[in-house]
Amino acid sequence: MLELHAITAGYDRRAPVVREVSLTVEPGEAVGLLGPSGCGKSTLARVAALLHRPDSGTLVLDGEPVRGWRHQAPRALRTAIGVVFQQPRLSSDPRLRLADLIAEPLRATGRREEAAGRVAELAAPLGLTPDLLRRRPHEVSDGQLQRACLARALALRPRWLICDEVTAMLDASTTAALVEAIEHYRSTTGAGLLAVGHDHTLLRRWCDRTVHWDALTSSDGHTTAALDVPASRSAR
């Protein structure tokens, strides 16, 4: 289970943007996190992805409380989480060909020999042809680059996937391809998903459950308790 307990986080300790927010994702579950722009969804997602240390609160991953973020996070925990962001160009090394970009996590963890096979396995269902895999980021479209970023996030077969607005700015067919690839991965591996976004229709259709940021925050603007809003697939 991925458990965020009473997380307070932000960029200035005197004015945190996330206040005592709690949220859980079960193994195999897809949870959609909805909320207005600037409310703190990405910040919370980055805490869950071990990329942003919270000011207070606890993240528990598969029963293990997390004690270090970013480079201080143990490798076993870092590799358990795959992350995809909204803007693929900000999260890709412009010098790398797409094949090398996808293989980055394997190289970084000393599994270079698995790279060719794993890249081929990930690329084909995402429509990344050998020609595209030889190109660098500036030679492909945003949608093609985002597909490569998703493949990179799946390279180490993470148990948890954090998707932060991954389909914003993409057309309908690329959105459908990305969602289908994530759902295929989730259904075949039992991985859990936290998907952050604005698109109520997409997240309600995609996820087992959606959580509204507003429901996490009391009327005085301070977060007091978590409230998950179940939305069974059959009800939609």
Ligand SMILES: Nc1ncnc2c1ncn2[C@@H]1O[C@H](COP(=O)(O)OP(=O)(O)OP(=O)(O)O)[C@@H](O)[C@H]1O
């Ligand atoms: N690196 C940063 N330094 C300072 N403030 C930041 C930083 N990143 C985000 N913020 C601020 O923190 C607040 C929450 O930002 P965050 O990106 O978490 O919101 P969000 O809900 O994901 O927004 P959006 O839906 O527009 O992506 C915003 O007011 C934002 O301006």
